[in-house]
Amino acid sequence: MSPSETYSSLVQKMQEVADLRYASAVLQWDQETYMPPAGAATRARQVATLTELAHAKFVSPEIHDLLEELGEGHGLEADQQHNLRLIREDVTKSRKLPGSFVRQMSETISKSFNQWMSARKENNFSLFAAPLAEVVELKKQEADLLGYEGHRYNALLNDYEKGATVTMLDAAFHQLKQPLRELIARIGSAPQVDNGFLHKNYPKQEQWDYGMNLLKEMNYDLEAGRQDIAEHPFSINFSARDVRITTRVDEHDLGNMVWSTIHELGHALYEQGLPEDQYGLPLGEAASLSIHESQSRMWENNVARGLSFWKHQYPRLQQAFPQQLAGVDLPHFYKGINQVKPSFIRTEADELTYHFHVMIRYELEKELIGGNLAVKDIPAFWNEQYKNWLGVIVENDRNGCLQDVHWSHGSFGYFPTYSLGSLYAAQFYKKATQDIPQLEANLAQGNTLPLLEWLRTNIHRHGRKYTSNELCTLVTGEPLNSAHFMEYVTGKYASIYLLT
Structure with a gap:
């Protein structure tokens, strides 16, 4: 076969793998939205079967032979060569994981998610401790199978942010800690802004209706997506033409729905903008998790916590909630939605204290995967760190170490990308x-x-053509530089809090 014919055969195989992976993803979406609780055990089996089949097909001799035949990709177009290189990297990595291990991980994660849901409902971490301990042990095994240099956690970080290491992230957080603490301290000494208007009674249906209108105005293609309710907001895609998001509604916290919806919208707009003709191929996928987070954080914070956005949008919000927002003018609203105040919940945190939420999770995951922290000791570690870094006393597990869905999914190494995403967002938005x-x-x-x-x-x-820093350099002319984020937040909050 000619190189182009061989490449076409490879594409067909890759798209078959994608079909299986996205079929599994549909079942996982259903599990988090509409599946009746009694279906959990069977659903774990179904997802595990599809996951194992997809893995087996991906590491099959057929794909191996096609990659060997294509070699370095001579005779292929540039984008085809990019796909070839990235597929080879992915296959080499996946071949390190036995199919039996992939199935075990999938089944354990499905059971873990359902136990997390129960533990959150009962506000009791001990109900989640045993399945989480199983996930942690499997993630340690995964890191050992994949191989790593330095810290074992590096292998898991690389899943979400190619090339990320503990050394790199330790340095990044170190650069942020002091200037953020100083800025937060200055704000804490200034007259505080009021956001009490966000915590009046906002009926669920009215919030939902406003959120749906907001999505339409912000160019979410509802012919290629939908929104639903979930315990923890998330986005998921099955192709660029089927990208779904979820939100949650608290009738006594309007901000919960508004900024969760916009955050997930940012993810969805990225997925809807990926090349449709690259379905199942690396160039049809996001560059990295930090770049993904840069999109959600940009829309959530740089845009939707900005004054310009609300000059247009606030009259619509007032029309939806005339009684709740009576007497609250735009300057009051703008300052209120940007209140800086240490809190328990990461997804509801302001732009500044947010990074300490991420840092605490990062440090906890490092200790867990490194073997220096037992799962049973997570609540004590968590509560101590929140007291030390944010000065808040965590009163229960639901608002503490049970608030995030990520560990029940086996997503260790994900949290640092939230902070990296905010840094990229500020740099991209400035450009x-x-x-x-x-x-x-x-x-x-x-x-x-x-x-x-x-x-x-x-x-x-560009899909996955570039690494995060390569893309950042291409777009902004320099690699990631946290100075842009600090410039953005310092100017913004000096204005809001009248800092001198």
């Missing part, structure tokens, strides 16, 4: 404002499309 001089004016008129088109052109269309 976007330079390239689109009327960006803030557009937002003030309710027009978010120019920013979305800029992201589609500069980030989404």
